[in-house]
Amino acid sequence: MLKETGIMKGGKGAIALFLGLMLGYAPASVGVPMGQQSWQWLEAIPGGFRVALPGGVERQEPLVLDLQGGELVLEGAIALHEGNQYVFAFGDYRVEGSPWVRLTMLRDAMVKDTGWVLAEDRSFPLGIHPGREFILFSENELITYRFYLVGERVYILGVLQDAGVDLREEMGAFFGSFGVTR
Template identity: 25%
Template sequence: MNTKVLLPFLITTLLVSDSLVPEIGHAEPPIQVAQSIWKPFSSAAGNFTVLMPGTPSQEQDTVNTQFGSLNLNGFSVERPNEAIYWVAYFDLPGELSNRIQTSGQINEFLTAVVQGLSEGVEGQLLNQQTITLNNYSGKEFRTQHGEGVVGRYRVYLVNQRVYLLGVVTSKENYLQKSIQGFFNSFRLAGGATGTVSPPPPNLNAQLQQAVCNQNWSQAMNVVNRMIGQTDSQEVRQQLFDYKQKLQGFANSNAVVPASELADCS
């Protein structure tokens, strides 16, 4: 997989917008943040919850890539003269997601995200380590920016969805507990196991129609959307197995008798 094609949309728009990477002031050390400022924030569309030090502002943008359009969504809270905390997510197009299946490909993709974000915010990558969220792969990394500003980040790949969390601050030493608490509060909306409901009925209906029409490419696109909407490892594996069968039909160019397709006779 050529990960270089990923860097333009990781560097531009949402990740390096003025609202997400502001200039951090250098006033006196901040007063310890009262615990009461931390409020639970949830995004139904993003399928996550996290603690934020205030009410976040939202950023949205659409980026056209060779793989299709990406809808970027971000939420940020700026604490003046202290730090900015942000969460962002976007879904990978099916064609690109198909190229990121093995553990090696996932690691390559996440490494590209780390490098792309570091370069995009003109920071020096200091360190990185592999992490997980409900058995999904991720990276935690730290960058050094100009004028003593430090960036702390986490990125996760959850099926077709990419989640990014960041804290940009010049007061890192004073905010260790706040930064770690922010990162550790991030949860998928399905709970500790990341389990959510199966794909909605409309996708099942679309899949059934595509299969009955023997439009295998369309059927695989629907399956990709289903994979992106479930965090259940069991359901995800079933969908991957089914997709392999559809790929076999597509490769053979054979016409399957309707009687052999469930509910298509």
């Protein structure tokens, strides 16, 4: 269940949920220093997180990923804005292995699923929780993902955009707004 919790002013942006993964800790504020786009706070009560998004959000049907060691069922939503997509999702990821190994298996599944090229990949923890950020690209598009693992819960955030679009400020606001509430 998604719950709208407020409005904040920010800048232009894009939103869409690929229905996948995400996590973070509660932000104090989010701001994008361009334009007058309204950002809305959404709280996923069963998911235990909140995030700010520019524009509206459409919940997606659960997505089942067949991963080495078992299935991962993800719940999430999609939002489209100015041709770009901001994605968030979560699920309980109960497989054997260290957090880094589990995040690597998940990344590899995303690379295989899209057939895109892995451009960047690095550790990106959320406070004390393990995390990973990576970028996939195709000829005309790229997607930046952040995965976080909090206990057995995996959170996925992603921004899908045209390759020629600069969304650094909007992505910073989106990723920075993510917070774990449980």
